[in-house]
Amino acid sequence: MTRREKFRQITIDEIKSIARLQMAEGGTASLSLNAIARQMGMSGPALYRYFENRDALLTALIVDAYHDLAAALEETAARFADQTSRECLKQVLLTYRRWALDHPVDFQLIFGNPIPGYQADETLTAPSAGKVFAPILGILERAYRLEKRAYPAFLAEIPAQLQAGLAVSLRENQPDLPREIVYIGIVGWYHIHGMIMLEIFHHIQPLVNDPALFYQYEIERLMDQMNL
Amino acid sequence: MTRREKFRQITIDEIKSIARLQMAEGGTASLSLNAIARQMGMSGPALYRYFENRDALLTALIVDAYHDLAAALEETAARFADQTSRECLKQVLLTYRRWALDHPVDFQLIFGNPIPGYQADETLTAPSAGKVFAPILGILERAYRLEKRAYPAFLAEIPAQLQAGLAVSLRENQPDLPREIVYIGIVGWYHIHGMIMLEIFHHIQPLVNDPALFYQYEIERLMDQMNL
């Protein structure tokens, strides 16, 4: 990495950092290239040397967010790898919520409204989304395959047609991944993700006084259901 | 209603209608007062006779959306009132998803990202949110109180602290509403709402081929869990 490339990277990082700060103040759509430039003590058009346009900056922030979330989950999974799979999964799911609350803007970027005219470049975002899902799937594999936990009874009644169309692209890469685990992973992820989304968007607070406690209890209930 | 008020109402409705169309094309943040005026064949500032500013128009659209969703749920609940409570609830939940898919913009307005600088006027939106929840709660009351269905076993283990802080403002209005029903309602609503949100924001399609079938099956599983 040349000297120039190094400084360029520093500038890029500063732009992204200020962008995140701005959005933390005024919401994901309050991103203003001009305001970023102003805050950096440079003129507006200078930013276009680093990002082709507003969408390019957004895409970079989204990719960063995916990676940051995935890293947080992986770190937790690794840290609790020697505990029971139930405890490990619980910690990973708690990290999921913790990360969302600590990085509301990044969470909204990934999982919130599609941005204005912005069309996410799926070739960039799809693999990142998979990385988020991977740690959870890993723990489930350990629980059901290595530790031979029984699959919950309700799985026997899933229509074949439904099972066949589940996570097809994921199973192409991992053909030996049991369909039961895929289903449990999807259902579980949706359950907890739905709760977090509602909390981030302030729809849970009117109904639940203590979201943290509620979340904890729902995790336990979910894992009970899954026979974990 | 005077003649003038009537015409004024027509204009307001036209503005909102065009606003919804525009957002359907370019996303919730693509709303442009100027573009609306242009499409109506009038100058931009004329719109300010009808809405104080952009946020006022957004608030009106959000309130409309809440009412429209609530009306759709109530209509379904009434139409299936003579069926079993399980069937009735199922139909209401199916209507919930159907409405979301048919009105993605309205759904995003209600449940998506907080809009740019826009701060929802909670005195306007909070009661509307309650109206959405009411039909579901009504069916649950019928099932557990009138039809004397047993509460699911897991309810016995909910920490008292958690129960106490559940839907406090709702229970102030309806003090005789059992806590069990409130909990079941919240958990159930979060479960299905989470799924719909993910589908509307295109995060379910990469994992589930046939979201309609998946949703149907998850409703059944949820109602099994709730002993309905």
Add this chain to the structure above:
DNA sequence: AACATAAGTTATAAATTATAACAAAAGTGA
């Protein structure tokens, strides 16, 4: 018919994203 109110107009201010044209700085090689 005179008047008041409502509803529209144009003009303008202050932002925004983005492009063009140009200037200065930084790095490279003879």
Add this chain to the structure above:
DNA sequence: TCACTTTTGTTATAATTTATAACTTATGTT
């Protein structure tokens, strides 16, 4: 050291946006 190239910044400008001010025209009432 000097000339050249590339990178990085600048200012000027175009085309938008939201929103306000001042003015005009239409509508309804007395």
